[in-house]
Every structure is written in structure tokens, then in C-alpha cells.
Amino acid sequence: MTIKVLVVDDSAFFRRRVTEILNAHTELQVIGDAANGQQAIEQTEKLRPDVITMDIEMPVMDGITAVRKIMAATPTPIIMFSSLTHDGAKATLDALDAGALDFLPKKFEDIAKDKKEGTQLLQERVKALGRKAGFMRRRQVARPTISKTPLSRNEVSRPHKPLAPISSRVSKESVTSSGPLRRSSGKSYKLLAVGTSTGGPVALQKLLTELPKNFKLPIILVQHMPAAFTPAFAMRLNSLCNIDVKEAENGDVLKPGTAYLAPGGKQMLIEGRAGNAVIKIMDDNSERITYKPSVDLSFGSAAKVYGGDVLGLVLTGMGADGREGCRMLKQRGATIWAQDEQSCVVYGMPQAVTVAGVSELSLSIDDMAPSILKELNHG
Numbered sequence: 001m002t003i004k005v006l007v008v009d010d011s012a013f014f015r016r017r018v019t020e021i022l023n024a025h026t027e028l029q030v031i032g033d034a035a036n037g038q039q040a041i042e043q044t045e046k047l048r049p050d051v052i053t054m055d056i057e058m059p060v061m062d063g064i065t066a067v068r069k070i071m072a073a074t075p076t077p078i079i080m081f082s083s084l085t086h087d088g089a090k091a092t093l094d095a096l097d098a099g100a101l102d103f104l105p106k107k108f109e110d111i112a113k114d115k116k117e118g119t120q121l122l123q124e125r126v127k128a129l130g131r132k133a134g135f136m137r138r139r140q141v142a143r144p145t146i147s148k149t150p151l152s153r154n155e156v157s158r159p160h161k162p163l164a165p166i167s168s169r170v171s172k173e174s175v176t177s178s179g180p181l182r183r184s185s186g187k188s189y190k191l192l193a194v195g196t197s198t199g200g201p202v203a204l205q206k207l208l209t210e211l212p213k214n215f216k217l218p219i220i221l222v223q224h225m226p227a228a229f230t231p232a233f234a235m236r237l238n239s240l241c242n243i244d245v246k247e248a249e250n251g252d253v254l255k256p257g258t259a260y261l262a263p264g265g266k267q268m269l270i271e272g273r274a275g276n277a278v279i280k281i282m283d284d285n286s287e288r289i290t291y292k293p294s295v296d297l298s299f300g301s302a303a304k305v306y307g308g309d310v311l312g313l314v315l316t317g318m319g320a321d322g323r324e325g326c327r328m329l330k331q332r333g334a335t336i337w338a339q340d341e342q343s344c345v346v347y348g349m350p351q352a353v354t355v356a357g358v359s360e361l362s363l364s365i366d367d368m369a370p371s372i373l374k375e376l377n378h379g
Contacts (some may be wrong), residue, residue, distance in 0.1 A: 003130030004029055032047045053078075076136065082103050204237065220268065241259075336359045337363055
């Protein structure tokens with residue numbers, strides 16, 4: 001099936017460049033373009049593309065406003081092009097708040113080894129979002145927002161109404177759920193570890209804003225994200241959550257009720273002993289490891305320090321990063337859960353751990369926080 005794409009940017013040169021890259025792939029076809037947000041809305045209604053690539057800063061109507069209006073009228077998977085700056089990071093988070101599903105640097109070679117890899121990265125990201133188009137047309141699902149208005153840090157999130165019960169043990173051939181966990185396994189934990197990529201910013205906010213201020217465990221977060229984005233993302237999460245959220249720094253001591261976001265472009269490892277574990281941040285210029293930060297490396301280091309006392313979550317994302325790290329955790333006796341296909345932007349990373357037989361439960365992102373609190377017997 002050919003994925004139809006609308007390219008939106010005020011630069012004619014950039015529109016031509018993106019069009020050439022996408023049309024070079026046999027499964028992608030650019031069916032139209034637009035030079036501003038208002039034209040994007042009109043072309044979306046007229047052409048009904050499967051995916052839209054969207055610039056942020058444009059005349060007449062900016063990309064963020066256009067995304068919001070498109071998602072309200074004609075829900076369509078949208079990938080944003082952003083500059084790798086602090087302001088660009090904030091604007092990109094606003095675009096995700098408005099309903100965009102993914103983002104890439106406008107110079108997408110900046111997160112690739114060479115021009116060829118940058119081209120393939122854009123093509124693969126558009127293909128992945130194209131697979132979500134049909135679902136978005138069939139059902140406009142209410143989604144969490146990355147709101148700019150801070151919540152009270154003393155405000156406790158309302159629990160979701162319990163749905164149908166679910167078994168806590170399922171076969172590796174069919175990992176399914178029909179609602180939040182209803183019964184704790186009785187296992188004890190010392191760390192919550194979360195790995196994610198495409199779609200992760202919205203999923204992480206949905207998860208973390210529902211955890212109470214007195215959350216019992218330290219949390220490590222590994223989100224595939226450029227270095228310019230992680231400080232702004234950590235600050236925004238911290239302003240919204242009851243727990244503390246910070247960009248991890250070398251030497252941070254892991255404390256309950258605090259989430260540590262791995263810095264973009266670096267690796268985050270856990271060292272020491274479970275009762276006094278510390279974070280080690282490392283530069284990584286190796287071409288052997290694709291992701292920086294890497295879920296596999298962070299989860300693998302957590303397995304060495306915490307053994308089986310870890311609840312590991314793999315959320316929406318492209319690829320298979322996290323599968324081997326989860327396997328290491330599982331071998332030590334840890335518990336692994338994955339986000340379900342329906343609530344994922346891209347069912348890649350969760351599928352990898354599920355197919356490998358490492359994940360025990362597959363949960364909707366809406367059910368993830370209530371299930372964690374139930375598993376921990378969190379009062």
C-alpha cells in the first residue's frame with residue numbers, strides 16, 4: 001500500500017528536498033504541498049493524506065496552530081521538523097501537545113551518521129506513521145497533552161475507573177490485557193525503569209503525571225531524543241508532575257519519588273549498590289551503538305545493580321532498543337511490561353520485547369500508571 005504524504009513548509013527548496021527523498025521510496029508518494037498552516041488545513045481536507053510533514057515557523061499560520069486545527073477536524077499523523085535549539089525544543093513539545101505524533105530535526109542528518117542514513121531515517125519515520133493513519137481516521141482517541149500550564153505539585157491524580165480483570169501471567173505467544181492490573185503479584189521492587197522512543201513524550205507525561213508525590217521508587221527514563229531537547233523536556237515534566245523530574249547528571253544518587261531522564265546524545269548507566277545507587281553519564285562516540293541514550297545499556301546496568309527488583313516498562317517506539325536490556329533484567333528475575341499496540345504511536349520496541357517472550361503484560365498507556373500503583377500496593 002502506498003502511503004500518501006502532504007509536505008508543509010514555507011521554504012520551496014525544503015519542500016522540494018523532502019518531496020524528492022520521500023518519492024524515492026517505493027512505498028511513499030507526496031500528493032501535495034503547502035507553504036503555510038492555513039494551506040495545510042485546506043490541503044488536508046481536500047487530499048486526505050496518510051501523513052503530513054510540518055514545519056513550525058511559517059507565515060499566515062504557524063505549524064503548531066495548524067496541527068491543532070487539523071487534529072480537531074481531520075485527525076492525521078503529523079511529523080514535525082524542528083531546529084536543534086532550546087526554543088526549537090519548546091516549540092516541538094508544544095506541537096506534540098497540539099497532536100503531532102513525531103518530530104525530526106530540520107537538518108535530520110544531525111542525528112544520522114551521513115546523508116544516506118538521514119534520508120532513510122526520514123523515510124522510515126514517515127512509513128511508521130503511515131501505518132497509524134487508518135486507526136486515526138476510524139477513531140479519534142482522547143490523548144494526553146503536554147500542557148504548558150503547570151499542575152499543582154500537591155495535586156493527586158484521579159485514578160482510572162477499573163475495567164475488566166486481567167491475569168498477571170500470560171503466554172509469550174499472546175500477551176494481552178483488557179484493563180489495568182487488579183491484583184498485585186506481591187513482589188517487591190527497588191526501581192522503576194522506563195524506555196521509549198517515537199511517541200514517548202506524550203506517553204511519558206501520561207504515565208508520570210498519574211504517579212503520586214510519595215511514589216516509593218526512583219525512576220530512570222530513557223527517551224530517544226536529541227541533546228537539545230532533553231533539558232526542556234525534563235523541565236516541562238517537572239512542572240506538571242507530582243514527583244520530581246530532572247535531566248540526569250553524573251553522580252546523581254537515585255532517590256524515591258524522583259525520575260531521572262537520560263541526557264540526549266549520551267549514555268546513562270547505574271552503578272553502586274541498590275541501597276545507594278548512583279548515575280553515571282558517559283559520552284559515547286561509538287558507531288556500534290545506534291541509540292544515544294540506549295535503553296539496552298541503561299536497563300542492562302540496572303540489572304547488575306538491582307537484580308530482579310526492577311519493574312521495567314517499554315513504551316511506544318520504533319526499532320528494538322530495550323529488548324536485550326529487558327532480557328538481562330528478566331534473567332535476574334525482574335518484571336517487564338510493554339505498552340499495547342493500539343495505544344502506541346509505533347509498536348516497535350514494545351513488540352520486540354513481547355515477541356521475544358520477555359514481557360509479561362501488554363497494557364494500554366491509560367492503564368499503565370494505575371497498574372504500577374496496584375503492583376506496588378501503593379497506598
